[in-house]
Amino acid sequence: MSKPVYNHDLYNRKKNKINLNNYFKLMTRVVVNLIDNSYEDIIGNFQKGELETALIIAKDTLIKAITAYVYSNHKSIDRGKWAYIKLKSLSFENDEALEILNKFNQLYFFSNMNDISEIEKLIEEYIYFINRIIELAGKKLGGY
DSSP states (O other), X not given: OOOOSSOHHHHHHHHHTSOHHHHHHHHHHHHHHHHHHHHHHHHHHXXXXXXXXXXXXXXXXXXXXXXXXXXXXXXXXXXXHHHHXXXXXXXTTXXXXXXXXXXXXXXXXXXXXXXXXXXXXXXXXXXXXHHHHHHHHHHHTTOO
């Protein structure tokens, strides 16, 4: 995927000293903690009727959930933009990632903002789907 341009040898020496299993487990947990914080914001705004705000936070949180899933598959990400790209790459390797990618596309690229009941349903779907992704990520690493 990506390759360091400068100090390739130094990078590899440093990388080889890292316990990658612990690194991926830690990074998954860090992102899950961020998701836990966002989860309360989604619910709070949803309950207050701030549906657009809840949806914005849910979309952001879904990217974080995908990031946690990618880390749980022992793939590293240095910026959020890579989450989708790495998920797409994983989808060629296994059916679980493909299923997540397809559901992500369905939820994330939804565009009907005129129907309040559809927005409410969408936010609820985000919450359930985010939880499912986090459960799968946790199972891959044997818990957090």
